[in-house]
Each structure stands twice: as C-alpha cells, then as structure tokens.
Amino acid sequence: MKKIQMVDLQSQYQKIKNIVDVSIQEVLNTSAYINGPYVHEFQSDLEKYLDVKHVIPCANGTDALQIAMMGLGLQPGDEVITADFTFAATVEVIGLLNLTPVLVDVEPDTFNIDINALKKAITPKTKAIVPVHLFGQCANMEAVLNIAKEHNLFVIEDNAQAIGANYTFSNGTVKKAGTMGHVGTTSFFPSKNLGCYGDGGAIFTNDDALAHTLRGMVNHGMYKRYYHDVVGVNSRLDSIQAAVLKAKLPLLDQYCDARRAAAAYYSNALANHPSVITPTISEFTTHVFHQYTLRITNGKRNELHQHLLDKNIPNAIYYPVPLHAQKAYQDERYNENDFKVTNQLIDEVISLPMHTELDTEQLEYITKTIIDFLN
Numbered sequence: 001m002k003k004i005q006m007v008d009l010q011s012q013y014q015k016i017k018n019i020v021d022v023s024i025q026e027v028l029n030t031s032a033y034i035n036g037p038y039v040h041e042f043q044s045d046l047e048k049y050l051d052v053k054h055v056i057p058c059a060n061g062t063d064a065l066q067i068a069m070m071g072l073g074l075q076p077g078d079e080v081i082t083a084d085f086t087f088a089a090t091v092e093v094i095g096l097l098n099l100t101p102v103l104v105d106v107e108p109d110t111f112n113i114d115i116n117a118l119k120k121a122i123t124p125k126t127k128a129i130v131p132v133h134l135f136g137q138c139a140n141m142e143a144v145l146n147i148a149k150e151h152n153l154f155v156i157e158d159n160a161q162a163i164g165a166n167y168t169f170s171n172g173t174v175k176k177a178g179t180m181g182h183v184g185t186t187s188f189f190p191s192k193n194l195g196c197y198g199d200g201g202a203i204f205t206n207d208d209a210l211a212h213t214l215r216g217m218v219n220h221g222m223y224k225r226y227y228h229d230v231v232g233v234n235s236r237l238d239s240i241q242a243a244v245l246k247a248k249l250p251l252l253d254q255y256c257d258a259r260r261a262a263a264a265y266y267s268n269a270l271a272n273h274p275s276v277i278t279p280t281i282s283e284f285t286t287h288v289f290h291q292y293t294l295r296i297t298n299g300k301r302n303e304l305h306q307h308l309l310d311k312n313i314p315n316a317i318y319y320p321v322p323l324h325a326q327k328a329y330q331d332e333r334y335n336e337n338d339f340k341v342t343n344q345l346i347d348e349v350i351s352l353p354m355h356t357e358l359d360t361e362q363l364e365y366i367t368k369t370i371i372d373f374l375n
C-alpha cells in the first residue's frame with residue numbers, strides 16, 4: 001500500500017508535472033516574477049470560474065482577510081462577528097486592525113456559524129460578519145445575508161476552505177462560495193483545495209468601487225505609480241504561484257470530485273457506528289471536503305488519534321482550542337455558556353487523511369482500523 005499522507009501533494013504534482021514545469025520554466029525564461037502575464041491570466045480565469053466581477057490576487061489568505069476589512073473602511077472599535085471554531089487567521093486580522101472581535105458559537109452538525117448566536121451578538125457597534133465556510137461547506141449564507149441587510153452590516157466570506165463549493169438560495173439561484181457577500185477571501189496555501197507551491201491568496205467582489213480600492217491597497221495604496229492615496233500593504237501573488245494556479249484551476253472541479261468520493265467512502269464505512277458522527281451536509285450547499293472531520297462521541301477521541309498514528313495513519317485535531325480560549329484572544333466579555341458546542345467539538349473532532357490521491361486500498365485500511373479500534 002502507498003504510504004498514507006494527510007495531504008499528498010507529491011502524487012498530485014506528478015500527474016500535472018508536464019504543464020506545471022513548462023509554466024514555471026516560462027516564468028524563469030521571461031524573469032517576469034512580479035505582476036507577470038500569468039497573474040493576469042489566472043485572475044481572469046478565476047473570475048470566469050467563480051462568475052464574479054473582480055478577483056484581486058494577493059500574498060496569502062490572511063492578508064486577503066485583512067485587506068478586505070481595510071477596503072471596507074472598518075475602524076478601530078467596530079465589532080466584527082465571526083465563529084469561535086475556525087483557524088485563528090480570521091480573528092487575528094480583526095485584532096491587528098484594532099477592530100473588536102465578537103466570537104460566537106457554531107452548529108454541532110455543520111461546524112459553521114450558529115445563526116441564533118449570530119443574531120444575539122449584534123450590537124449598535126457591529127459593522128461586519130465574517131462567516132467561515134469551514135471544512136468545505138458553506139455557512140447558512142441566506143440567513144447571514146438577511147441579517148446583514150436588516151442591520152446594515154458588511155459580509156466578508158472567509159472562503160479559504162471551500163473554493164469550488166456551490167450555494168443554492170431558496171429562489172433557486174446558485175452561487176459559488178466566496179461570491180455572495182460584499183467581499184470574499186481565499187487562500188492558495190499548498191494544502192488548500194486549490195493550492196499553489198508557496199503562499200498565495202485572493203479577494204473577490206462584485207463591487208467595482210471596492211475592487212478599485214482593494215487593487216490599490218494590495219500595492220502600497222498606489223493607484224498611479226508613486227502616488228500613494230491610501231495606506232496600503234505589500235501583498236502580491238507572484239508569477240510562479242500564478243502559473244501553478246493557472247495550470248491547476250481547470251482541474252479544481254475534478255479535485256473536488258475526488259475529495260467527495262473519498263468522503264463518501266469514509267461515510268459509507270463509518271456512518272452506522274454508534275460512537276461516530278460523520279459529516280452532515282446542509283441542503284443548500286455542496287461540500288468540497290477541505291477536511292473530512294468525524295465526531296467521536298464515546299470519549300476516546302484522543303486514544304483513537306494516537307492509535308491511528310501508531311498504525312501509520314496521519315490524522316489531525318482541527319481545532320484543539322476554541323478561539324475564545326486562546327491566550328491571544330481571551331476576553332472577559334466571553335462567557336463559557338455561550339460556547340457549549342465549540343467546547344464540545346474540541347473534544348470530539350478528528351480529521352482523517354483527505355486529498356485528491358487517496359485510493360481504495362488506503363481508504364479500506366483507514367476505515368477498518370477505526371472500526372476495529374472503536375469496537
């Protein structure tokens with residue numbers, strides 16, 4: 001059996017080596033390392049794929065979130081609501097900009113922001129909501145957008161984990177994850193569903209004026225060379241990463257299908273076990289399985305984690321600490337009773353190997369090892 005990896009980037013690369021190598025060589029031959037043609041080509045390919053008016057490439061998914069918040073003009077003291085159960089980048093940039101993070105609990109079945117908790121958290125100071133499409137399926141965007149409209153709030157979708165997922169509104173309209181709010185952000189970190197071979201990220205919006213602001217902000221606040229109209233940052237997607245992404249974007253739907261097939265295998269094998277809760281997919285979204293995350297309900301999650309490692313099955317706890325309990329983000333405003341679900345999830349979740357190259361032999365070994373351990 002091929003060695004099982006959490007993410008197998010090498011096997012994926014071998015299948016696209018020809019096209020990727022030629023593209024990277026072309027960047028080397030032209031030395032157009034920054035702002036070369038591949039950056040513009042990838043940007044326009046991604047705009048078409050997502051059916052969004054503007055893609056603004058940048059250096060990583062954390063910058064994308066920060067620049068989106070800067071572009072919307074959020075000011076120190078403004079409250080920004082996001083989920084307690086997510087990667088720290090989301091709350092980190094809120095803190096960096098001296099905005100006030102307001103963390104709220106998530107739903108036990110989808111791990112996405114809890115709509116009632118979100119409603120309860122709104123105050124006169126609330127300016128924005130950051131739904132995170134965690135592990136690859138969309139948060140309840142129809143509800144989020146309705147609440148935002150009612151209270152005149154911005155919606156910034158953190159789409160680092162769900163690029164390629166589709167959301168269906170109750171009127172039948174289908175949109176891509178990341179294109180429903182005022183602005184969406186993503187990451188092209190190598191292990192993300194559309195990953196480059198270094199760091200990369202992008203911001204999406206359908207708002208022409210905001211797009212213009214953002215394009216300057218990623219480049220030192222310059223709209224004309226050496227004229228700095230606003231305080232910006234230096235956050236660029238380089239040409240080599242853009243070349244890799246241009247080669248991989250046409251394969252993204254295929255990659256999502258491969259992840260879904262692996263997830264279906266896992267769920268078929270594990271769904272009936274009394275100590276296991278397999279992922280639930282909301283009716284309004286497709287799932288692109290950035291992570292395949294089980295809940296282990298018999299109190300043996302940590303033992304299972306170690307047992308799988310002993311059996312050479314990599315696995316991970318995403319996330320082991322809720323954001324409200326992280327040293328950097330603790331705040332006396334928070335009350336443990338408001339985080340019942342997150343506090344439970346951190347003891348139950350375990351993410352299994354998930355990537356585009358898992359084969360049946362590996363999946364069979366992984367699921368059999370889990371069932372043997374739990375029985």
Ligand SMILES: *Cc1c(COP(=O)(O)O)cnc(C)c1O
Pocket residue numbers: 060061062063086087089090132158160161186187188189199200201
């Ligand atoms: C990966 C990730 C980010 C940050 O992306 P980087 O490119 O690593 O900066 C932000 N939010 C979420 C939910 C992520 O998973």
